[in-house]
Amino acid sequence: MSFQITLAQREKLKACIALFGASGGGKTFTSLLLAYGMMKEAYPDMSDEDLWKKIGVIDTEHKRALLYADNTVKGYKIGRFKHIEFDAPYSTVRYHEAIELLKKDGCEVIIADSLSHAWEGIGGILDQQQDLGGRFQDWKTMKPIIKDFIKSLTENDVHIIATLRAKQEYQAERDDNDKLQIRKLGLKPIQKDDLEYEFMIVLRMEQSHNAIPTKDNSNLLNENGELIKSEHGAAIYKWLELGIDVKAEQAKEKDNLINQIKNIVNSSDDAAKMLGEIEFKSNQRLEEFNLKYLNAALDRLQVFKTKEEK
Numbered sequence: 001m002s003f004q005i006t007l008a009q010r011e012k013l014k015a016c017i018a019l020f021g022a023s024g025g026g027k028t029f030t031s032l033l034l035a036y037g038m039m040k041e042a043y044p045d046m047s048d049e050d051l052w053k054k055i056g057v058i059d060t061e062h063k064r065a066l067l068y069a070d071n072t073v074k075g076y077k078i079g080r081f082k083h084i085e086f087d088a089p090y091s092t093v094r095y096h097e098a099i100e101l102l103k104k105d106g107c108e109v110i111i112a113d114s115l116s117h118a119w120e121g122i123g124g125i126l127d128q129q130q131d132l133g134g135r136f137q138d139w140k141t142m143k144p145i146i147k148d149f150i151k152s153l154t155e156n157d158v159h160i161i162a163t164l165r166a167k168q169e170y171q172a173e174r175d176d177n178d179k180l181q182i183r184k185l186g187l188k189p190i191q192k193d194d195l196e197y198e199f200m201i202v203l204r205m206e207q208s209h210n211a212i213p214t215k216d217n218s219n220l221l222n223e224n225g226e227l228i229k230s231e232h233g234a235a236i237y238k239w240l241e242l243g244i245d246v247k248a249e250q251a252k253e254k255d256n257l258i259n260q261i262k263n264i265v266n267s268s269d270d271a272a273k274m275l276g277e278i279e280f281k282s283n284q285r286l287e288e289f290n291l292k293y294l295n296a297a298l299d300r301l302q303v304f305k306t307k308e309e310k
Contacts, residue, residue: 010243015109015236016154018196020164021205027163028065028113030203030211030228032057032078034161035109037233042108052079056102056110058095060086060117076230082107089123092149099152099160109159116165118149125149154198157247159240162199201236203228250291257294258286264301271304 017034019027035055043051059065063085068078082105084098095118102110118124125142132138153160196202202215212225218239221232265272278297279285289297 012243012245013200013240014156015159015161015201015240016199017159017161017201017203017236018115018164018199019161019203019205019211020166022166022207025205025207026209027205028057028061028111029068029073030205030209031111031113031161031163032065032068032081033076033228033230034233034236035081035111035159036078037230037235038109038159038237039233040230041234041237048077048079052081054106054108056082056084056105056107058084058086058098058102058110058112060090060114060121065111065113086117088117088121089127090117090121091123091128092118092125092145092152094123095149096152099156099158103156103158107158109161112153112160112162114165115162150195150198254291254294257291257298258289261286261294261298261301264298264305268304271301274301274304 015038017031019030021027032055036051039046039051039054043054057065065081065083069083070080071078082102084102086094086098095112095115099110099112120126125146128145129138129142132141153162196215199215200217201213201221203211203221204214205211206225209227210225211221211228213221213223216223218236220235220239261275265275275286275297278300282289282293284293286294286297
C-alpha cells in the first residue's frame with residue numbers, strides 16, 4: 001500500500017503572488033512595496049540599500065520598472081533593486097533562466113513584470129503552440145512545458161510576485177457631481193485561464209491603485225480593497241513563516257541518517273564494503289543520497305549493527 005497517514009502541520013512557505021489589472025493600475029509599484037516589506041521583515045537590521053539588492057525584477061515592459069529605481073514615489077523611497085531587461089523571445093525557459101540568475105545573485109524576492117508575455121508574447125506559449133501546427137492536439141506537447149513553468153513559479157525557494165496584464169474594457173459612470181466619467185477596467189488576466197489557482201494571493205488592481213483580493217489564502221487583506229503598503233508585505237512574510245522550515249528539518253534528518261550509517265560502517269568492514277557497493281551502483285557518494293536512499297541504505301546496513309551489538 002503506497003499511502004501514508006501523518007498528522008497535518010503547517011509548513012513554512014514561499015510567496016506566490018499575482019497582481020493583474022489595466023495599465024496604470026500600479027502593479028509594478030505595488031509589487032515593489034510588497035517585496036520591500038517582506039525583506040524588511042526578514043532582515044530588520046539590514047540597511048535599505050542592501051535590502052533592495054535582495055529584490056530582483058524581470059522587466060518585459062521596456063525598462064519601465066527602472067522609472068521607480070532610486071526614486072521617491074508617493075512618499076516611499078524605492079532603492080536600487082536588481083534588474084533584468086527581458087526582451088523577446090518570451091519563452092518559459094528564458095523566464096526560468098532569468099529567475100535562476102537572480103537567485104544566484106542573492107535575490108530572495110523576484111518580480112516577474114509581466115508574466116503575460118510568457119503566454120501571448122513573441123516566443124510565448126501561444127506562439128509555440130502555433131509553431132507546432134496550431135491544432136488542438138498540439139496542446140498535449142505544450143502541457144509539460146506549461147507544467148514546468150508553473151512549477152518554477154510555485155515550487156521555488158524564493159518569493160515570486162508576478163504582474164499580469166488584463167484585457168481592457170471601458171465603462172461610463174456618473175461621479176458625485178453627476179458628470180460622466182469613463183472608467184478603464186482590467187477584467188481578465190492575460191494568461192492561462194486557470195493560472196489563478198496556482199497563486200496563494202491574487203490582487204485585482206484598480207486605476208485608483210486599490211488592490212482587491214480575488215483570492216487570499218492569508219486572509220490578511222481587506223476583501224473590499226485597499227492601498228497596499230510595505231506593511232502588507234511584512235504581514236504576509238510573517239504569515240509565510242508561521243510553519244516549520246521543511247528544508248531545515250529534512251537537512252537535520254539527512255545528517256542524522258548519514259551519522260548512523262557512518263557509525264555502522266566504521267565498526268564493520270563488511271558494512272563498509274556493502275556501502276561501497278551501494279555507492280557504486282547508485283553512482284553517488286553517501287552525502288549525495290536523498291532521504292529515501294539514505295533510509296534504504298540504513299535498512300540494509302542494520303544487520304551489521306545487530307551483529308556488533310551481539
